[in-house]
Amino acid sequence: MRDAVGRRTFLKRSAMGSAASLTPTGLLAVGAGQAQKPAAPSERVRVGLIGVGVRGRDHHLRFLGANPRVEIAAICDVDRSRADFAGQLALRGSKRRPLIFGDFRSLLDRKDIDAVVIATPDHWHSIIAIQAMEAGKDVYCEKPLTLFIAEGRRMVNVARQYGTVIQVGSQQRSDWHFRRAVALVRRQRIGRLKRIVTHLGNPGTTSGAFINPGVWEPVQTPPEGLDFNMWLGPAPYHEYSPNRCHFEFRYNLDHSGGRITDWGAHHNDIAQWALDMDASGPVRIEGKGGFNKAGPYDYANYLEVHYTYGNGIELVCENEHGNGVRFEGSDGWINVTRLRLDASSPEILTEPVSGQDIRAYDEKNKSEEIPGTDEHHNNWLDCIKSRQRCAADIETGHRSATVCHLGNIAMRLGRKLEWDPDKEQFVGDAGANILKDKPFRAPWRL
Amino acid sequence: MPTTNPEVTQWIDQLGDPDQVVAYFAYQCLLELTLRTGPPTQAEAQVCLATVLGEALTAPARASGAGAQPASFAGNPFLAAVASQTASYRYAPRVRVQLARLLGLLPCDSAVPFLKQALMDLEARDMARCSLESNASESATEALIGALAAVGATFLTGVVNSLANRSGPSIVQALRKAAQEPQPEVRDAALMALAAIPDSSHDSIIEQAAHTGSAAERRLAHVARARLAETLRASGDKLGAAHIYRAILTSDAEEPQKRAARLALA
Incomplete structure (x- = not known):
């Protein structure tokens, strides 16, 4: 047993206590080395994975399945072959056979599951997350948190009401490069911050766009074992075609926001963090998007969105010049990707940064943090135990997703928009406000 | 009163094209037009576009279509009722659903009567309901309550x-x-x-x-x-x-x- 007070005991006690225990944590608690001691079975967090496509299987099952603090207790997917395959993988190294479900509601009914990971297409996130929270589960929800703006506020409110520990899958918040970059910017190592540019192009490059118009495929009968109606869920009805389903969902705006939410939920999230706008957002937005009228993918292949914040700082989001985040200040610049951290002058990066006054970074954790490891999951597990808020808490996830949605809306409308981040509505534009929300196909609701 | 782009009717016809690329292109053109007709300064254009889209959504089949009531129903009240309540539309269900969806993006009351009528269309009614949900007007509320x-x-x-x-x-x-x-x-x-x-x-x-x-x-x-x-x-x-x-x-x-x-x- 890791501590004198076990997780279940703690949960029971905190349930008797107050909401005050669920307070924001800094990132100082993101300790990469904390997960190595095996936990007693009674202390393990029993996790249900909902959605075991590429992300759910190759990331969440891979890491959580190997995490000694976790037991993969259940797996759910509307595609039976995927669920069964993931179940077989989960059996490796485990003495317990995970339960397999096709409907997330059956999984949520299980009292013996403590927490769920939601790695479904985006159009399902809010419904599943809210029902999970109302069923008493803690939640790890993949990014982008939402498909549209309005559902995010509802999710935040439910999380606060139920005291849910929820981690949004913007895992760059737990990544050494990004945390250090944000800390340096916030400590004004590049002087007064003037502009941030988020590049959503090809990962691993400093140039190059990410363009994928897709390939037309005929409408066809869904494969056996795939409950396509359930896959669609609250999204508008479409006949089945492989280029809509599974991994391809991210290029269809009924299921995702496209590139600007797929990667923007990472890089714009970092920008929000550096700007100290985790509970706010920009006030003006203007964007140009290249929507592919030849199909089949309807997301913005090319995008350039200019955001202005209330403090006058500009955020530019684009997808033609590689992948990463560039901070430009009065005295220099910092460029950060998942592989590199560069600056206009080496001295900017060499000066040590203490984690004591900037929550973004703790020097002590540096050596443990290797890209692709499990800090973000471990932060979630730590917080499940401590009942503190996670590194990528739901409010930050909602606000970061909102930045991306605002960009999409501005590109689609082709006009300058004013946004009130306090009221979370557009100013003087009823047409834009319609796009904040998306009615669900019956019978689904939040 | 502004006139509607003459291509609009062509795009509406193309929504039902068997070539999915043509149909997709037509929808994207209509979508872009609808979204960009949204600013408050374009109220008249919104009304005009809502009318064109709405009329297409609710357009009956042409006279020689399958909806014509066969004479043999005379004397059979049940079958006559079936025939009278089986509306026959000019456009295919998929097209009507898309038209209903586009109407939901227009922030104006003019879309409501068409969407209200579409609530009777068994194949398009859930999308009509969604579009009424997006419309903040009193008339949309009344239509939903009626539904x-x-x-x-x-x-x-x-x-x-x-x-x-x-x-x-x-x-x-x-x-x-x-x-x-x-x-x-x-x-x-x-x-x-x-x-x-x-x-x-x-x-x-x-x-x-x-x-x-x-x-x-x-x-x-x-x-x-x-x-x-x-x-x-x-x-x-x-x-x-x-x-x-x-x-x-x-x-x-x-x-x-x-x-x-x-x-x-x-």
Whole structure:
């Protein structure tokens, strides 16, 4: 047993206590080395994975399945072959056979599951997350948190009401490069911050766009074992075609926001963090998007969105010049990707940064943090135990997703928009406000 | 009155093209036009576009179409009724659904009469309902309330869900009535919708539901009760919220709702 007070005991006690225990944590608690001691079975967090496509299987099952603090207790997917395959993988190294479900509601009914990971297409996130929270589960929800703006506020409110520990899958918040970059910017190592540019192009490059118009495929009968109606869920009805389903969902705006939410939920999230706008957002937005009228993918292949914040700082989001985040200040610049951290002058990066006054970074954790490891999951597990808020808490996830949605809306409308981040509505534009929300196909609701 | 781009009617026709690339292109053109007709300065253009899209949505089949009533139905009242209620439309269901969807993106009342009419179209009515949900006008509210007279539990559930995002005496009355529906999924939706309206008197309806029905229905009623408490708290009625939370603690609600109550009362 890791501590004198076990997780279940703690949960029971905190349930008797107050909401005050669920307070924001800094990132100082993101300790990469904390997960190595095996936990007693009674202390393990029993996790249900909902959605075991590429992300759910190759990331969440891979890491959580190997995490000694976790037991993969259940797996759910509307595609039976995927669920069964993931179940077989989960059996490796485990003495317990995970339960397999096709409907997330059956999984949520299980009292013996403590927490769920939601790695479904985006159009399902809010419904599943809210029902999970109302069923008493803690939640790890993949990014982008939402498909549209309005559902995010509802999710935040439910999380606060139920005291849910929820981690949004913007895992760059737990990544050494990004945390250090944000800390340096916030400590004004590049002087007064003037502009941030988020590049959503090809990962691993400093140039190059990410363009994928897709390939037309005929409408066809869904494969056996795939409950396509359930896959669609609250999204508008479409006949089945492989280029809509599974991994391809991210290029269809009924299921995702496209590139600007797929990667923007990472890089714009970092920008929000550096700007100290985790509970706010920009006030003006203007964007140009290249929507592919030849199909089949309807997301913005090319995008350039200019955001202005209330403090006058500009955020530019684009997808033609590689992948990463560039901070430009009065005295220099910092460029950060998942592989590199560069600056206009080496001295900017060499000066040590203490984690004591900037929550973004703790020097002590540096050596443990290797890209692709499990800090973000471990932060979630730590917080499940401590009942503190996670590194990528739901409010930050909602606000970061909102930045991306605002960009999409501005590109689609082709006009300058004013946004009130306090009221979370557009100013003087009823047409834009319609796009904040998306009615669900019956019978689904939040 | 501005005139509509002459290409619009061509694009509408192309929505049903068997070549999916052509149909997709036509939809994207109409979508772009609709979205960019949205600014407040373009009110007249919105009306014009709503009319063109709406007329296409509700257009009947041409005279020689399959909808013509066969003479053999004369003398058979049931089959005659079937024929009279089987509307035959000019455009295919998929096209009508897309047209209904586009109408929901126009922030104007002019779209409402067409969407209201489409609520009678069994193949396009759920999208028409969604588009009415997006329309904030009183006439859209009235159309949605009227749709509660329709049949079909799934559709009715959708209508109730759409009403949940609105407020006003007529909404409350309609939702209270829906909470008495014999179909459990409609009833459940009505409870959730009532929970979204800051009125502590709704607690008695929800609380009653928490004692009746299946285990799943009772569980949902407890969730709705917790939602109502939070709605009240958020609207400033902290006493009303506390009253419900205390009642939850002494009820047979499940642990998550009791935990939420403890958190709120602490």
